[in-house]
Amino acid sequence: MAIEDDVVVVGGGLAGLTAALAAARDGAQVRVISHKESTLRQASGLVDVLGYPPGGEGPVVDPFDAIPDLPDEHPYRRVGVEGVREGLALFDDVAGYAGDHTDRNALVPTFGGTVKPTARYPDSVVAGLASDRRDAVLVGFETVVDFDAALAADHLEAAGVPFAVRGATTRFPGGFRADAAVTRLARALDENERVERADGPAGVSTTVPAREALAERVKPHLGDAGRVGFPAMLGLDHPDEVRADLRSLLGADVFEVPMAPPSLPGMRLQSRFEAALREADVALTSGNPVVDHERSGESGDRVDAVVVERNGARVPHYADQFVLATGGLVGKGIDSDRSGVREPIFDCRVAAPDDRYDWFDEDAFGDHPFARFGVETDDDLRPADADGDPTFDNLRAAGAVLGGYDFAAEKSGSGVSLSTGVVAGRRASEATR
Structure with a gap:
């Protein structure tokens, strides 16, 4: 060997x-x-x-x-x-x-409007922490259906966050297909591609950098809010640069709201x-x-x-x-069938009750043994x-x-x-x- x-x-x-x-x-x-x-x-x-x-x-x-x-x-x-x-x-x-800088958890708003206790988080979410008392606007895009800005804002207010929050939805600037991947939109912001201006003269095609065009769409929704949150898609390779430009153009702090997969922060x-x-x-x-x-x-x-x-x-x-x-049951690192639960590569022991009905709790939100x-x-x-x-x-x-x-x-x-x-x-x- x-x-x-x-x-x-x-x-x-x-x-x-x-x-x-x-x-x-x-x-x-x-x-x-x-x-x-x-x-x-x-x-x-x-x-x-x-x-x-x-x-x-x-x-x-x-x-x-x-x-x-x-x-x-x-x-x-x-x-x-x-x-x-x-x-x-x-x-x-x-x-x-x-x-x-601290052992304490931070409270990070997520795409569903919940507040998640977490120990480490990207710089892109810092301005959105729930401990920040500045008013906030959440901005969603018509084609990014995983993030309903208005619903997320309502859920955050219902959760008792110490600031006012509103949601707004707009079109992502440019002539992108309705089914364009989030990564494609992020690349447009990364490269600051030139896109068609939203309020150009009738019959005249004018283009501006994508970041400027995005800021133009968001400004009417901003009001007096000191910060604005977007779904986590503000660039893949240059997110700090994208946020800095948007902050300068909007005159407000910019943050990302963590999203469902595929995850650009991931x-x-x-x-x-x-x-x-x-x-x-x-x-x-x-x-x-x-x-x-x-x-x-x-x-x-x-x-x-x-x-x-x-x-x-x-x-x-x-x-x-x-x-x-x-990985575990979700990642297929642990297998299960009607005969039991096993680790498939080395056949390591996985303790589980013989009766499958003891694997779960009758309450959908109860304490399910299979999760452990x-x-x-x-x-x-x-x-x-x-x-x-x-x-x-x-x-x-x-x-x-x-x-x-x-x-x-x-x-x-x-x-x-x-x-x-x-x-x-x-x-x-x-x-x-």
Whole structure:
């Protein structure tokens, strides 16, 4: 057997990329293997550590104060407060987000008009924080149907935000098709393309830069508001420049409202992580699924390779250490059917009741056990059997594949991915020495 890499990470989401970067920065030769593009492009771009405690009242003001009171099986209890801080520190270095000046959550308005407690957020949303008491206008576009500005404004007022907020809808400037992708509109703002002026003389075609044309459409709706929010599509490559120009043209602060996927803030974040991985010489292999593994050892307790299926062939990737970061039930890192719940690559144990009716609560908004299904680990993040003993000596798990927490209810998904990712990556690297 030829060792090709020190560490192989299976999965290209936030947990996998974090584990890979942590291991590489610790001196390991690292490869990331992912089936598809990173799931970061589907994420909001916000980083939630802990917004609501399990079964408790919320929102959480200081996630770090709440972590010691979480159930023993929660991933945060495995890595501890220090592990969470290490994950955020790596993220801060890569992303340069706001929020690193405090342990307290910020309240970020989202596209549905809800207010989300979050620990890190892009600079593009800072002017829209719910703690800001300046009046706001939300602007939507006729063809961007995922963001109903008037409805979002009504929901924010109903939530009791300490400012007046109104919603307005207008056409995006230029002759773009009604089904133009959000990324196409963002590119127009990135490049400041010239588009037809909305109020040009009859019969005369005049063009202006896209940012100026957008400001012309928004000004009549602004009134005395000190800030204006747009769906998160103000440029993909140059969002800071786009916002600065719009701020100057409108005479008001400009912010973005996080959107449903595809998420431009998520794409921007993906680009930053990929740049950091390239700088750290991490190899990225994508496009083919990992379907199996090879093992050795007296009792088969050591992973030798993961097996990728490529054009009908089974291709092994050998390494000294492995990190499993394939996602949960939604990401297909955990499979379920009428016979039970399983982790499909390494057959790691996933605890679940035998009776499927015990997997969920009768109340649609109740406490659903299936939301906490996932791989159980020892304190070294190695997947464990029913007795708590590691299944493999050289395999660790990170992110949504882990059990013991409900990321959707807690608003803790990104925090768990970062903290378990950085700890799993560093421990895998240390084990190669």
